[in-house]
Amino acid sequence: MKNFNKTLQTLGAAALIAGSAFTFAAPAVAQDVSLSDILRRVQQDSQQMSAEDQRRLQEFRSETAEQQSRMSQARSELQAAEARGAQLSARFDENERQLSELSAELETQAGDFGELLGQFRTAAGETMPIIRESLANFEYSGRAEQLAEVAEARSLPTREDLDRLPNAMLQEMIAQSEVKTFTAPVAGAGPEGEVVETELMRVGIFTAATTNGADFVEVITDDVDEPYLRVLKAQPSGSFASAMRSLINSEPGETVITPIDPSKGDLFAVAGEMPNLQQRIEQGGPVGAVILVLLAIGAAFAIFKIVTLFLMGSAMRRTAKTRKAGTGNPLARVFEAYEQNKHQDLESLELKLDEQILRESPKIERFNDVVKVLAAVAPLLGLLGTVIGMIITFTAITNFGAGDPKLMAGGISVALMTTVLGLVAAIPLLLLHAIASSMARGNQQILDEQAAGLVAERAESNTGVA
């Protein structure tokens, strides 16, 4: 309202200024428009404008009334809603109270049964991972999921739910006593290590192997959501596989010896990582190789020596009986020397015979010392390898510390394997040398001590003195 009046005043002032302007300008512009006309026109305009203002004022007033009525309507709605809210929260409190009353009632009525249910859920929860990771689960799937459902359910279990636990446990027990073939996807079974549906034979829930090549299979459970079967990366040595193959090929009812891994694959994996004989020998390094070469050389010399000594000995024994001169063996050559010198006197005959025997001795003893030296060198080389291995070990300790035994294992295996190889070479070489030297000694004795006697007997039988 105030604003409106102010507007009117401003308009009036403007009209007066305009009028005065016209008054001053009038004599200069035109004299045909009279002042009364202007006044009338101004009055007219102001009347018109005030009528307009009145109308707009009217309009504003009616709008205000309308808004006020709307506001009161909204207020009443808010009141109604608040009332309803209060009502509902009251009902909620009531329900809550009722719920706690009822659950208390349930607890009272359930009593020992509630505790039993708790136990049941715990047991189901504990059994679930065992069955989930079991070998038998790849044959009878779905049991673990059912148990998980029961273990996590908040509602009262039904009779069927309760039966799942004993059923699953019984099935697991039965599976432990079975030897069965079944088909399951196995990782690493394909030629490029891909997952392939493979026929497997399992012994209880402990050991499983593919029936085609008797590759052992293990259950992988670490760091995976769903356990899966995988062919062991390193298969255990042949005796395990052949025992498993004999089981696979056995007739029903037949008794066979079969490998069982109670750790469900871990022990087989460890057995597979054990180095085989060739890897062991390679662990010995260059020193080990040298020892093996020495063993081969020594064994070749010794066996050659034993064979030649045996042949020589039997030939000499034959000659000792027949007393025939010849060139085939040392004793025959001694007889040959006698034949050539028998007309000389005894002194020079003995000298000739001794000379012949001396000439034969090196042939009998030849190579025996080589074997002996090799047998003595082999353990020394083993010792050398041991010391080299210890140096490697201590270098590893100096560089990396003694924290990781696996870092030291390389040097230690060199040290131990060369010792083993040294002994493995020395023992048969010593044995062969003992055999060869006792044979050589026998042959030498025949020649040394018997040659003269045999010659004497022959001389006597020739001359008829006896």
Added chain:
Amino acid sequence: MGLGLNELEDFLARGGPVLLVIMVATFIMWALILERLFYFRFAHKTVAREAVDEWNARSDRKSVLAHWVRDKLISEVRMKAETNVQMTKAMVALAPLLGLLGTVTGMVAVFDVMAITDGADARSMSGGVSQATIPTMAGMVASISGILFTSGMDRKVSRLVQGVEDEMEIV
């Protein structure tokens, strides 16, 4: 405590494969020793008798030729007495070496276990330790028991041969 077959089996299983080799070597050694003992005790007398009789049957027991023949007869007795002595001694010398081999293979087993279990479990290493110690002990026992009989063997041989020599008189 009865030392039955089960205990023996258990002992052999704990000692590992080398113990089996030692057992075989010990059996061979003892067979050789017993063979020698029986020879010295019984068979030698017949051999010596035959040699002495052959010498006594000769009319000529003085000449150089007769000396040669006597040497030959004595040498035959010595050869028979010395058979297998060398081998027996070799077996006695081998037994401790085999024991050492067992020690080292046992240590290899221990280090295998250490490499696989990161050396944490002392109990799982005990298998290798018994494989290392039992053959050593067995090799020592075999060797010592053999030494008792082989150490006197050379002297026994030379004494027996000396006896035969003494009986063959040079007229």
